[in-house]
Amino acid sequence: MPRGSETEALLLALRTCFSDVPLARARLVLQVFSETWGEFVDAPLDLALQGKLKLRAVPAPQKISLERGSTMFFCCDMQERFRPAVKHFADITAVAQRLLRGAAVLGIPVVATEQYPKGLGSTVEELYLVSAQMVLPKTQFSMLLPEVLTLLQNSPNISSIVLFGVETHVCIQQTTLDLLSCGYAVYIVADASSSRSDTDRHLALQRLAQAGAVVTTSESVLLQVVGGKDHPDFKEIQQLIRELLPTPGLPPGHTPGSNTTGIQ
Template identity: 55%
Template sequence: MNESYEVIPERFMMADWNISSTGDHVSVLFSFSEFSRPSSVSVASGYEVLIQKFLSLYGHQIDIQRKFVIQCFSEEWGQYIDVPKGFVISERCRLRLVPLQTDKTPLGNLSPSTTVFFCCDMQERFRPAIKYFGDIISVGQRLLQGARILGIPVVVSEQYPKGLGSTVQELDLTGAKLVFPKTKFSMVLPEVEAALAELPAVRSVVLFGVETHVCIQQTALDLIGRGFEVHVVADATSSRSMMDRMFALERLARTGTLISTSESVLLQLVNDKEHPKFKEIQNIIKVSAPESGLLSKV
């Protein structure tokens, strides 16, 4: 991973960063994504020690297959600067771990043992406002049923349920790992991150619900930023506006989100006609999912 670093001239070393010493151990603020946690490391800790510290703090959020750069905040420049290869900690500082963008196209392979389903804000008050809401409820039923058959964990959010109501009764949330209220658009909140930390094998998130251009989009972007592979189920997500939905799906596809369908997801998860659960999944999809008006708007 060291080869991904840009070498910085020696004059930008610790002496130019106005930070203070604390003794045998150095206080460091470790930041990843929007989160920051204070900790400490031994004086003279280098790159490997810092990476291990980041992994100990944020391991369940970090895709170790990706390349990263460590940056230190420079008071002189008022922004973060890539640390040089020979960088060691000698004084108190602020560090952040930044995933590097890659051109690698996600393959989109799914398996029950590495997948979690996210059901986003499928609530009663949205029923009259969201286009083809009845159809996406129908598809959501298929997905939740498939998750129960295959033993896939399900995380369910409800946007301000005090005002917008609970998840619609048609969706059976029996066995869901987590059902939680939120006001933030993204589902990626501390309680969700804690739930994901209990599922260290999970690499793929199958995401569906409303609204495509708001909570679905923000959740997908936050998950991708944490190294997860995200599958948005096109026939199980909608918005009040079909234009908003269309451009959100286009944007998500450009960021590496995989836009799929419920039948494709369920069949990919069983993978083989000889899978012991194939017949049960086949029964779910015998009748094709409703196409409604969503088809021409993808």
């Protein structure tokens, strides 16, 4: 790099060097090695390269929040052929429908995938995907297809992903780990995600919580987005969550609250 190069140019150079790995798409913070402290510290905002320095880029701290302008919903592989095989499929479909209707009300972008639809069928007809930005076929487990990565790159305002679907221990798990490595805050909707085995499902949720994902519920997600009764869409969201949906096979620590009808 030439002398005088500033922070943004240095970050761009680091991204270019590692453009083939997911981390290059994360929100990065530039750090410089401090001889005084003997460790890397955040580079000053007015950094300008004047000589040899040890530099690195690390993911920026995640902003753990859900807001309309910074959130995207991912619906993973809710397909016909999984209906008889996946535990609690009818229940998680009902919850997923609530989430998608909520996304439509709130103007939250939705991405959906279908695992090998030629053999496993399309997304179940109960789900409202009319407003989805894209519905993509895939054969890999992760939802981070090239088209999805491009969409995320072109949506710098997006910092949080709400993820739900099947199977929890396969495609949900791999998508979560990939998103975390890219610097996104990930919310897994436990009451809208399942597997063929409850054991696989519960252990995957535990692992992903330990990895840094937020394991939550559909009602919690929608209410966190609106933030309070003064939100312009609160009444419509209130109507969506007024009906208590099933808690499909979840342990007590993962069940939704029972105070829905008490919200004013």
